[in-house]
Amino acid sequence: MRATFILSVCCLALLSACNQQNFETDDSQFQAYLKVKRVSPDDEQRVARYRAEFERRAALANAIYDDDGLDRELLDAEVAEFRKELLISRYFEQYLNESVTEAGIQNYYSENIDQYxxxxxxxxxxxxxxxxxxxxxxxxxxxxxxxxxxxxxxxxxxxxxxxxxxxxxxxxxxxxxxxxxxxxxxxxxxxxxxxxxxxxxxxxxxxxxxxxxxxxxxxxxxxxxxRSLDSLKGDIRYQLRNKTKQAETERLLKEAGYQAPEPADS
Structure with a gap:
């Protein structure tokens, strides 16, 4: 899953530049790229290899950027949806890891012991x-x-x-x-x-x-x-994460002023 996420971040970094005239290769972007790839700046051989790949991909993207065969609106829409999905996924990954703790699982088990x-x-x-x-x-x-x-x-x-x-x-x-x-x-x-x-x-x-x-x-x-806590921990964590995610989703949507549309008449 982590590998997929890292690949997604790399793709996002490249595709989000489609709204620019070219794909930058300045040092700040490259340093961020190294963090995504989890490459230490002190590892000179790997840094050199990743620098070459980073610049090669940027050059390739710049070369095809103005290709008339590309549906630019479709590409931008796909990038926008990808960014939203990645943002939501990353937010909830961090939020749930912080919210659903071992102590919380233990407390839930203790409070609901009768059902076990x-x-x-x-x-x-x-x-x-x-x-x-x-x-x-x-x-x-x-x-x-x-x-x-x-x-x-x-x-x-x-x-x-x-x-x-x-x-x-x-x-x-x-x-x-x-x-x-x-x-x-x-x-x-x-x-x-x-x-x-x-x-x-x-x-x-x-x-x-x-x-x-x-x-x-x-x-x-x-x-x-x-039943022991150890045998139930996975199920309880899954249950708590689902409840917590649903509650936080509702909070965020309310904060954003979002209202679900009324169902269409059949």
């Missing part, structure tokens, strides 16, 4: 799938299978072994039904409500969600977790 809290629980399940095309008789057959699995677990068989044997969730079945840690509200509402109202080690009777009939076991109790 969630509950999670570790869960295993045995699933018997249904689909919307099933009639009540077909669904009852699936429920019977789920009830049999529940009875086996309730009678003392290891939940993990029953899951491996009969669960229709092929991925979790290979792990004894283990779904890992799930966040409250991150899955089916019915499933989530059931999980987060159970105790660790508790096994549910079969219940239906849009996926089918489940028998679940909460293997680790529900606990509250808070």
């Amino acid at each position: 809290k969630s509950r999670k629980a570790k869960v295993s399940h045995i699933l018997f799938r249904t689909n919307p095309r099933m009639d009540k008789t077909e669904r009852d057959v699936v429920l019977t299978k789920a009830t049999e699995a529940y009875s086996r677990v309730n009678a003392g068989e290891a939940f993990e072994e029953v899951a491996k044997a009969v669960s229709e969730d092929a991925i979790s079945a290979t792990k004894g039904g283990d779904l890992g840690w799930i966040n409250e509200g991150a899955v089916s509402a019915t499933f989530s409500d059931k999980v987060f109202n159970m105790q660790a080690g508790e096994i549910s009777e079969p219940f239906l969600t849009e996926f089918g009939f489940h028998v679940i076991k909460v293997t680790e109790p529900a606990q509250e977790v808070t």
